[in-house]
Amino acid sequence: MKTFPTKYPSYLAILFAVIYFISETRYHITYNQFTIQLVADYIVIFLLLFAGSVHLKIVKGIGLLSK
DSSP states (O other): OOOOOTTHHHHHHHHHHHHHHHHHHHHHHHHTOOHHHHHHHHHHHHHHHHHHHHHHHOTTOTTSSOO
């Protein structure tokens, strides 16, 4: 039985953050969303990028994409 790759969730979180950043920025430009809503979305994107990058550096990042 193969084990689950430990770095896969990190790459997935970073990929989701990039896709989410592009789509939210496009939505903001297209529909003129309130800035406070955009800031909240950017905080979530930052947290996804932070968790993904820390988990890549430290495999046992407790609370960051770990089991």
